Amino acid sequence: MAKSFKEMLAESGQELEFQSGGKAPDKLTPRENIWESHPRIEKLKEIYMDSLSSTNNEFPYWYTREYFQNDNEIPVIRRAKALKTAFSHLTPLIYPGELMTMRKGSFFRASFPMPWLSEGFYMANESSFYKEALKRGSASVDEHSTMGAGGGNVPKSFGKVMSIAGKFGMRQEEIPVLLELAKKWEGKSVDDLGNKYEQMVPDYDVKEAIMRSVVCMFDSGFTLPQGREVANYYFPLEYGFEGIKKIAREKKNEVAGKADGDGMVGMNRLYNYEAVIIAIEGIQKWINNYAEHALWLANREKDATQKKEYEAMAERLLWIENNQPRTFIEAFQMIETIHLAIVNEDAISGLSPGRIGQVLYPWFEQDMAAGRITEDEVLELLEQDRLIKTSIDCFASVGVVGGVLSGNTFNTTSIGGVNKHGQTAVNALEYLVLKAGGTNAMPQPTLALHYDETMPADFLSLAADVIKTGSGYPAFMNNDVAQEFLINHYGHEGMTVEESRAWSIGGCLETSPCCWKPLHLNGKEYSIPGGAGQPTSVGVHFIAMPKVLELVLFNGVDKRSGIKVFEPHNKKFETYEELVEQFKAYWSKAVDVLALTNNIQHDVWRKINMGIFHSLTKPDCLESGHLINELGYRYNATFNVESAGNVTCINTLAALKKLVYDDKKYTFGEMVDAIENNFGFKTAHEIGKFSLMDQEKKDDATKKYDKMHFDCLNAPKYGNDDLYADEILLDWENWFCAHSETVESLYGEPMYSCQISVSTHGAMGSATLATFDGRLQGTTFADGSLSAYPGTDKNGPVALMNSATIWDHSMSQNSQLNIKIHPSAIQGPEGSKKLLELIKAYMRKGGFHIQFNVVDSKVLKDAQANPQNYRDLMVRVAGFTQYWVEIGKQVQDELIARTEYESV
Amino acid sequence: MEDKIYRNSLNYIPVDVAKGIDRATGASVNADDLDPNYERMQKCMHCKNFTLNKEKIGLGICTMMGKEHLAYPDMVAITCEGYDEK
Numbered sequence: 001m002a003k004s005f006k007e008m009l010a011e012s013g014q015e016l017e018f019q020s021g022g023k024a025p026d027k028l029t030p031r032e033n034i035w036e037s038h039p040r041i042e043k044l045k046e047i048y049m050d051s052l053s054s055t056n057n058e059f060p061y062w063y064t065r066e067y068f069q070n071d072n073e074i075p076v077i078r079r080a081k082a083l084k085t086a087f088s089h090l091t092p093l094i095y096p097g098e099l100m101t102m103r104k105g106s107f108f109r110a111s112f113p114m115p116w117l118s119e120g121f122y123m124a125n126e127s128s129f130y131k132e133a134l135k136r137g138s139a140s141v142d143e144h145s146t147m148g149a150g151g152g153n154v155p156k157s158f159g160k161v162m163s164i165a166g167k168f169g170m171r172q173e174e175i176p177v178l179l180e181l182a183k184k185w186e187g188k189s190v191d192d193l194g195n196k197y198e199q200m201v202p203d204y205d206v207k208e209a210i211m212r213s214v215v216c217m218f219d220s221g222f223t224l225p226q227g228r229e230v231a232n233y234y235f236p237l238e239y240g241f242e243g244i245k246k247i248a249r250e251k252k253n254e255v256a257g258k259a260d261g262d263g264m265v266g267m268n269r270l271y272n273y274e275a276v277i278i279a280i281e282g283i284q285k286w287i288n289n290y291a292e293h294a295l296w297l298a299n300r301e302k303d304a305t306q307k308k309e310y311e312a313m314a315e316r317l318l319w320i321e322n323n324q325p326r327t328f329i330e331a332f333q334m335i336e337t338i339h340l341a342i343v344n345e346d347a348i349s350g351l352s353p354g355r356i357g358q359v360l361y362p363w364f365e366q367d368m369a370a371g372r373i374t375e376d377e378v379l380e381l382l383e384q385d386r387l388i389k390t391s392i393d394c395f396a397s398v399g400v401v402g403g404v405l406s407g408n409t410f411n412t413t414s415i416g417g418v419n420k421h422g423q424t425a426v427n428a429l430e431y432l433v434l435k436a437g438g439t440n441a442m443p444q445p446t447l448a449l450h451y452d453e454t455m456p457a458d459f460l461s462l463a464a465d466v467i468k469t470g471s472g473y474p475a476f477m478n479n480d481v482a483q484e485f486l487i488n489h490y491g492h493e494g495m496t497v498e499e500s501r502a503w504s505i506g507g508c509l510e511t512s513p514c515c516w517k518p519l520h521l522n523g524k525e526y527s528i529p530g531g532a533g534q535p536t537s538v539g540v541h542f543i544a545m546p547k548v549l550e551l552v553l554f555n556g557v558d559k560r561s562g563i564k565v566f567e568p569h570n571k572k573f574e575t576y577e578e579l580v581e582q583f584k585a586y587w588s589k590a591v592d593v594l595a596l597t598n599n600i601q602h603d604v605w606r607k608i609n610m611g612i613f614h615s616l617t618k619p620d621c622l623e624s625g626h627l628i629n630e631l632g633y634r635y636n637a638t639f640n641v642e643s644a645g646n647v648t649c650i651n652t653l654a655a656l657k658k659l660v661y662d663d664k665k666y667t668f669g670e671m672v673d674a675i676e677n678n679f680g681f682k683t684a685h686e687i688g689k690f691s692l693m694d695q696e697k698k699d700d701a702t703k704k705y706d707k708m709h710f711d712c713l714n715a716p717k718y719g720n721d722d723l724y725a726d727e728i729l730l731d732w733e734n735w736f737c738a739h740s741e742t743v744e745s746l747y748g749e750p751m752y753s754c755q756i757s758v759s760t761h762g763a764m765g766s767a768t769l770a771t772f773d774g775r776l777q778g779t780t781f782a783d784g785s786l787s788a789y790p791g792t793d794k795n796g797p798v799a800l801m802n803s804a805t806i807w808d809h810s811m812s813q814n815s816q817l818n819i820k821i822h823p824s825a826i827q828g829p830e831g832s833k834k835l836l837e838l839i840k841a842y843m844r845k846g847g848f849h850i851q852f853n854v855v856d857s858k859v860l861k862d863a864q865a866n867p868q869n870y871r872d873l874m875v876r877v878a879g880f881t882q883y884w885v886e887i888g889k890q891v892q893d894e895l896i897a898r899t900e901y902e903s904v
Numbered sequence: 905m906e907d908k909i910y911r912n913s914l915n916y917i918p919v920d921v922a923k924g925i926d927r928a929t930g931a932s933v934n935a936d937d938l939d940p941n942y943e944r945m946q947k948c949m950h951c952k953n954f955t956l957n958k959e960k961i962g963l964g965i966c967t968m969m970g971k972e973h974l975a976y977p978d979m980v981a982i983t984c985e986g987y988d989e990k
Contacts, residue, residue: 052920058979065973089983095917108919160936161921169921173978176962180974289983
């Protein structure tokens with residue numbers, strides 16, 4: 001019987017402290033706070049909990065049919081007509097008990113393919129485009145991504161239901177048309193057309209090798225080309241849809257035939273305004289279909305209360321189809337509709353509603369004053385909002401949905417922050433937004449709390465109570481650090497201090513530029529925040545730092561696959577500095593080729609698949625007549641370079657520096673040999689387990705590498721307030737953040753660094769050999785960008801925070817620190833106080849983000865063994881919360897292994 | 905022969921691809937079970953403008969407004985302006 005890593009550690013007297021600050025109680029400890037939602041919401045939630053992620057061809061059918069009828073049209077009009085027809089034909093679906101309605105499609109958890117973006121990943125195996133996708137490396141990531149087998153996922157086909165991408169269920173009756181529609185887009189989709197032109201980039205072969213060896217995790221321009229941004233509901237809320245159409249018609253008259261000094265795209269304004277009108281007509285028809293359906297339901301309903309609710313729903317829908325909402329519930333219904341319309345227009349993850357407690361406040365304030373609504377009724381609506389947002393799925397490949405998103409779509413709501421004048425923006429409605437996060441604890445919207453020193457103490461206490469429900473939210477984001485980043489990066493586009501205060505989180509953790517707009521309701525003016533920037537987390541997607549370092553060790557070759565990725569450097573690395581220099585050279589090469597190729601993908605996207613409805617909602621498209629593709633948004637410098645495996649790489653460099661260059665205990669060659677042989681262990685894939693502790697020695701392994709392995713494990717590690725490792729982090733951050741700013745996006749703007757892991761630490765770890773920090777082949781990287789590697793943060797949370805804040809977080813769009821705490825460590829009011837003090841300390845040190853998993857690791861182990869008992873168990877993965885049963889095994893293993901703090 | 909099953913019936917509220925709710929009883933039901941309160945749902949298969957493709961399973965042609973378009977029998981046509989029941 002092969003020895004496990006855990007046994008080896010015990011025998012040698014070594015230890016990794018997976019519990020820090022004490023010992024957890026022996027028995028399973030539940031979470032302290034368990035709150036309940038309204039009965040109506042509980043009933044709807046029961047349906048959700050039993051529903052499968054489902055897809056059909058309704059939207060793509062009508063889109064495709066209309067698109068190909070208009071091959072004589074200007075691209076923006078062609079797309080607008082296709083969108084209008086698709087929205088107009090979506091079958092309405094209303095469930096009994098709903099107060100607000102509308103959904104992506106005609107299932108509780110509906111989504112649909114968009115073959116005009118990408119069709120290769122779900123086409124039949126014999127398709128030449130499918131084979132092409134394999135060659136491009138799109139499928140390499142899929143091989144390293146796992147999807148949770150439970151919850152609403154459809155991991156396998158059954159009965160008359162076919163599984164697509166291990167997540168989505170489609171009726172077998174729909175498969176022939178799925179493939180037929182996909183064939184119509186062969187060679188015309190953004191994916192195919194983008195690939196045609198990206199091949200013209202010199203060194204395209206390097207890009208292909210990068211993708212196939214999983215140095216980078218997925219392309220940008222055709223996967224999730226929009227999202228990780230903040231929605232803006234202002235224009236429909238201020239003017240109503242008819243009001244926007246009136247503006248567009250007037251603007252058409254103003255601009256028809258005029259360039260107005262812009263010989264390049266000035267003339268396009270006419271077509272853009274026409275497209276806006278067409279797209280809105282589609283949304284109006286969609287709303288009207290729901291209203292008609294509500295009336296149809298009312299007519300056949302026998303229960304008087306339910307009948308009245310259907311009638312009231314119909315009346316609200318018919319009103320907002322054309323007009324500015326009058327009441328809180330109308331305004332809420334309207335922003336739900338806008339939100340769903342945007343995520344139906346394109347493949348999007350991370351469309352964040354933003355600060356809805358401030359956006360909806362005018363209606364809340366006036367309805368409360370007039371006695372039209374109670375706080376309890378508002379809370380009930382906010383609870384339903386959580387159900388609506390959690391039901392939003394996004395149809396994409398296994399690599400994207402499983403390997404990156406873990407099935408989540410990151411519709412994050414922000415709370416707190418400051419108002420236009422710099423005072424706390426917390427209001428009475430925001431208390432209810434926060435409370436609903438506890439009374440209806442569901443993964444979405446996750447809550448991002450913009451922390452600043454003026455935030456009311458009772459609001460923070462409520463936040464601590466919600467964290468103790470085990471929801472994983474609110475995450476705390478540093479308001480001052482975010483504003484500093486925004487002013488630095490978007491200053492040249494006009495970002496001011498006042499405007500920077502409007503910011504919100506877009507997606508999980510993406511600091512996104514927003515603006516204030518004057519909302520008028522019954523003669524009173526309010527200033528409301530909303531998104532004003534292009535998508536973020538686009539451009540150069542996740543590059544695995546440990547993988548780049550691995551390529552340095554093996555002279556540019558991916559040892560696992562045998563693929564030559566970079567030109568050989570042929571260096572001996574006499575000094576540590578020489579090695580780091582080569583690491584940065586390979587990193588730069590990867591960024592360079594990925595930026596160029598992804599710029600082309602996005603350029604193809606903007607030419608044929610531009611957002612139209614989404615664009616009209618974002619300042620300043622309606623004013624300028626230019627949509628997203630013509631820099632109509634106020635802020636366009638939103639593209640980025642994303643890193644993954646930050647802490648694993650820093651620890652690896654620290655071990656190398658210590659053992660080879662400073663102590664000279666091993667030669668460089670000896671260390672590389674150990675990596676090549678995985679320190680004498682089987683790979684994680686061989687045993688199907690992905691955390692370090694569960695790894696097994698090879699059956700015939702000698703003890704050749706044991707001592708070196710322990711030395712690697714005992715080398716300095718990030719997270720202990722040890723400058724040896726932390727200064728390596730500092731050096732990297734200073735270089736990486738500055739280097740990212742030298743990369744140019746297709747919009748002619750500088751990029752920036754983005755440092756979140758999402759779920760990539762699982763899939764990318766899976767494709768990476770052992771590392772000098774002692775991690776073994778195929779196991780996950782440390783999560784986030786500043787979370788310690790499991791078991792290596794031995795000096796407590798304050799030391800971890802000191803390590804994390806050695807660099808200036810405002811240089812980057814974000815940083816990410818996840819901490820797992822045993823429920824007993826923050827029990828009672830005293831525990832809450834300690835938790836908040838810990839958070840405040842981190843914010844004062846300049847940390848940007850911190851969040852908590854309040855869970856007993858034993859519960860997670862039990863949930864992995866008995867998933868049927870844990871359908872509603874939620875965990876914080878990265879910048880999002882997800883149901884345990886819908887997470888892949890790699891990330892589950894990593895979550896169990898994370899260091900558990902027994903005291904704070 | 906018409907399949908009088910839930911997923912073809914207006915008496916059915918789809919939850920997902922496999923199951924839904926019987927409107928009349930409120931019970932959770934399988935999509936492919938026979939519906940005792942069956943009410944025909946508008947689907948392309950019931951439309952005069954639709955012709956089934958005998959050679960390609962699951963596909964057909966829609967001739968709405970004089971043009972021929974790809975179509976499929978199972979598609980819900982509740983929102984289709986050209987739906988003309990056979």
